[in-house]
Amino acid sequence: MSIVSTGAKGQTALLMGNDAIARGALEAGVRVVAGYPGTPSSEIIQTLADVASNHGLYVEWSANEKVGLEVAAAGSFAQLRSLAVMKQVGVNVASDFLLHLSEYGTRAGLVLVTCEDPGGLSSTNEGDSRHYAKMMEFPLIEPGNFQEAKDMAAWGFELSEKVHNVVMFRSVTRMSHASGNVVLGEISPGPSKARFQFDGDMMDQMGGPVVTFPGMVDPMHRRQLEKLEMARKIFETSPFNTYTGPNQPDLLVITSSAASLYAREAIDLLHVAERVGLLKLGTTWPLPPKLLAKHLKTSEKTLIIEEGMPFLEDNIKALWTELGPEAGTKQFFGRKDGPLPPTDELNPDLVARALAEILGLPAPTADQAYMGRAAELAKTHAPFRAMTFCPGCPHRASYWLLNSALKQDNRRGFVCGDIGCYTLGVIGCGFNTLKTSHAMGSGTGLASGFGKLNRFGFDQPVMAVCGDSTFFHAAMPALVNAIHNRADMTLVLVDNSGTAMTGFQPHPGSSSDASGGELPSVDIARICEAMGAEVAIADPFEMERAEKTILDLLDKEDGVRVLILRQACALSPGKKGKRLFEMAVDENACLAEECGCNRLCTRIFGCPGLIWDPEAKKTRIDEVICVGCGVCASICPTGAISKKEVAS
Amino acid sequence: MNEDKGNQGQAWIRNQVMAQGLCTGCAACVGLCPYQKFYRDQTAVIHECDRTWGRCSAYCPRGQVDLGGLRTILFEPRDITPELGAVKGLYMTRSTDPEIRDRAQHGGTVSTLVALTLKEGFIHKAVLAERKNNQVSESVAISDPDAVASFAGSKFSVAPTVAKFNEISQGEPSKIGVVATPCQALALARMRAYPQPGDEERMKNLALVIGLFCGWALSFRELRRLIKEKAGADRIQGMDIPPSQHKIMELHTEKGLIEIPMEEVQTCIRESCRYCYDLTCEFSDLSVGSARSPEGWAVDRGWNQVLVRTDKGQALLDLARSRGILEFKAVPPENLDRLKAASLGKKNTCMIQLEEVSGRKEDLIYTRREAILCQ
Structure with missing residues (x-):
C-alpha cells in the first residue's frame, strides 16, 4: 500500500505533488471524493480510491466534472469534508454549478482541486481557472512546493469551514507531477455519520434548505462577500505567503x-x-x-x-x-x-x-559542453517517438475505416471530433479524418448543427466521433438535440471500454468503481436506441464488415444514426500483455515500394509495430511492441503480412 | 511517343483527371493497388501515393494517351478511318433467339456473341456489367454461357469493369473476354499495347474486347436525385429508356408509370462523358450499338449495328453467322456515313469541352487534337 496511506506522522516521504495533495486530504479527514479524470489531475482520485476502504472514504469517478462537484458538495452539505478533483477544462464543465454553489456556500469543508496544464502538454488549451475565483467570489489557494501541496490541501478544508464556502486549490503540471520531500502529518479519522439538515430558514446556512432562490439573491450575495472579506483577513497573515x-x-x-x-x-x-x-x-x-x-x-x-x-x-x-x-x-x-x-x-x-x-545583467548562458553532450546522448539514448496511436490501438482501425468510407462515398464528408486519444484523428496517424475538435462532446454538437444545414445547399455527409467515456460526460445532450431536431448525421462511438487516455479509469459504462468494486454498467447502445437513434454495432478489427456498415449508414438520409465501433484499448487491463496473433511478413510477397503497395503499411497505416527496413527494403514486425491485433494483415494488399493465432 | 512520358503516378489521376472532372469510372486504376477504390459509380482515391510512376496513370484512359500509337499496335493501319477508328466492316445483326432479343435493348447481338465465345472455349470468363438496381451497375465475371442472357439490357451508370478484369487477370491464367464501354476499352487497350512491368503475364489473359457504342452514362447521385424528385418515396420497380425516339425515360413505380423527358435525364449525365471523344468504342475487336435506318426508327427497331475492327472480331462474327445464331440484314449504304457523322459530332463536342477546360487548342489534357481525329 502507498505511503500516502501508511506513512506515519513526522515521517519524511518523497511524494509526487498529486500524492501530497491526496495525503493532505486524508490528514484533513476527507470523506467524499469525486471528479473526472484529466491530466495532470488523475492520480489524486486514483490514489484515494486505492485506499478508500482503509480510511472509510467514498471515492467515485463521476460522469463529468459538474456531477463530480455536485457529489462532493452533497458530502459537504451532509457534514462530511469533501473533495472534488478535475483539470482546468473540467472547471468549465463544473462552472455552472460552481456559480450557484459559491453563492450559497458550503457546510463541512469543500475543496475543489484544479490541476492545470500551462503550455498544454496534455491539453488542447492553456485554460487558467483562477479567474473563476474572482468571477464567482470564493477563495483561491496555490501551493508553492510539495510540502505546501500537502499542508495547503489539508488547510483548504479548515479555510472552507471558516468562510463557509468552497475553496479552490490550484496546482499545475510541475506541481502535480514532480516530486519532493514532504514531512507527513497525522491522518484524521474524520466523522462517519452523515446528516443533511434542512429545517432552518433559507438564510440559515448550516441548518436550512440549501437553495439559491430569486428574491434571496441580494442577501446571499452580500453574505458571500462577507465570506470573501473574512478570507482576505485570514490571508493577510497566512504562513503560506x-x-x-x-x-x-x-x-x-x-x-x-x-x-x-x-x-x-x-x-x-x-x-x-x-x-x-x-x-x-x-x-x-x-x-x-x-x-x-x-x-x-x-x-x-x-x-x-x-x-x-x-x-x-x-x-x-x-x-x-x-x-x-x-x-x-x-x-x-x-x-x-x-x-x-x-x-x-x-x-x-x-x-x-x-x-x-x-x-541589467548579462543573460545567463548554459554550459555549452554540457548541452552538447546532452544532445548527443539524446540521439542515442532517447528513441524517436512519433505522435501516433499505440500498436494495436482500435482507433487506428476505426479511422482507417471512416476515412476509407468517406473517400469512397466521395461527397466531401467529414468527421467532427473532440477530446480523447481519438483527437489524433486530426493528424496523419488518423488519416486526417477529423476536421473539427473542441471540448468533450462538441463533435456531436457540431455534427448536430452541420446536420441541419441542408436547406442552405449543404450536401456533405456529417459524422461525429466520441469515446465511450465522453459519451456519458458530454455527448448525450448533443445527441438528444440531434435526434430531436432530426439532424442528418452519424455518430460513431469509438468504444474502447474505458477512459483510456487518462489511465483507464472506469466510467458509467464500466462494470467497476474507482476502487475495483462491482457496479452495474450503463448500456450505451440501449441508451441511444431509447433516445430514438438507429444503432449499429461493429468491430473495427473486422474491417470488411465494419466498412460496409459505415457505407450503408452514410447512405441514409434524415435522422441520426449511431455506430458503435467496439474494441477494447490495447492497454486495457483485459488486453495488456496478451498477444492474440503472431504476426509475420513474407519477404517474397512483400511488394514494399513497388507499384501496387508503395509501403502502405509503414507509410500510410503507420502502426509503430511495423518497421520499414531501409536496407532490405522490406517491412518487418517489431516483435517487442507488436501486440498482435492482426489488423495489418487485413490491410496488406498482397497478403504478405500473415497472422497466426497464439495458443492460449 | 514513349508511353511512359509524363507518367506521374497517382498525382496525375488526382490532379489532371479527378480534379478536372475527367474520371470516367472505368476503374482501370482499381484493384492493382490499395490506393483507389470504386464505389457505386465512382473511383475514389483513399490514400495518397507518392510514387512518380504508376500503373494507374499508365492505364488511365485520361492519362496521357498516345491514341495514334495504340491504333498502330492494335489495328491494321489500312483499316483506320478518321471518324470511327479501325473498320473492317459494318453489319446489321440480331439474335435469332427471340427470348434473347426480348431481354436485350436492341438485337441481343452482344449476349449472343459472348455466349458463343464461352461455349466455344475462345474465352473462359466474360466480364459483364450487371444492373444491380435502378441506379447502380456492378461488374461480374461469368463462365456459364447460359447465364449470359440474364445480363442483357441497358445500364445507366458505369460499372467497374476494368477493376473486375484486373482482379481476375491476376488469378489463375485463363482467357478473358470483356464487354466494355469506350473508356473501359481504351484502358484495356493501353494495358494490352503497353503492359507495365509485372503485368506482361496477366495481360496475356485478355482474349477479346467487345465494345459498346456509348453516348453517355448517368451519374448515380444525380439520377437518384431526379428519381426522388419525380417519384418521392414510392418504390421503383423498373426503369428504361425505350429504344424508340429516345425522348423519354420510363420510371415504373408501385403507383404507375412516370415519364421523364430526356432533357431532364440529360442533366444527370456524368461530367466526364462531356470529355469523351469515342461514340463507337474504337479500341475493341468489334463494337455493337443500336441500328438506325434513314427511313426512321421503326424500321430497324430490334437490330444492332456491328463495327468489326480486327480479324478476331471478324472471325467471331462469321462464326456466329455460320452457327445460325445471328441473323444478318443488308446495311443501307448511307448508314456508314451517318455513323461517321455521329461519331465526328461527339469528337467535335469533346474537343470544344477539352479546349475550354484546358485553355489550349492542341494539347487537350489527355491527348492531342489530331489523335482524336485519328490523324
Missing part, C-alpha cells in the same frame, strides 16, 4: 505556485539574492492588500512571475492604483509587457533571462 530577500530590494518578485520554484532557482543561478526580494503568495484570491502594499512600497520595480494568464499581474496592478500616491511610482514587469512570454509554460531559464534583463 512568505517573503525572502533584502528590505529594500532592487527588484520585487511576486510569484505563486510552481513559478515560485523557478524564481528561486533563477535568483540562485544569477547570484542576486541580495538584490531581489521574493514574495511568494500561497493565497491568490482575494489578494491580501496590506501585505502587498507593504512589499510593493519597498521597490520601484516589480516582476510578477506566474503560470497561466496575467492574473496576479492584473490584480496587483489594480491594487496598486487603489493604494494611491502613497504607493509611489512603479514599474511592473510580467507576462503582459514582458520580459516574460505572454503564453506557454514558464521554466527556470525563461525566468532567469527575464531577471537578468530587468537587473
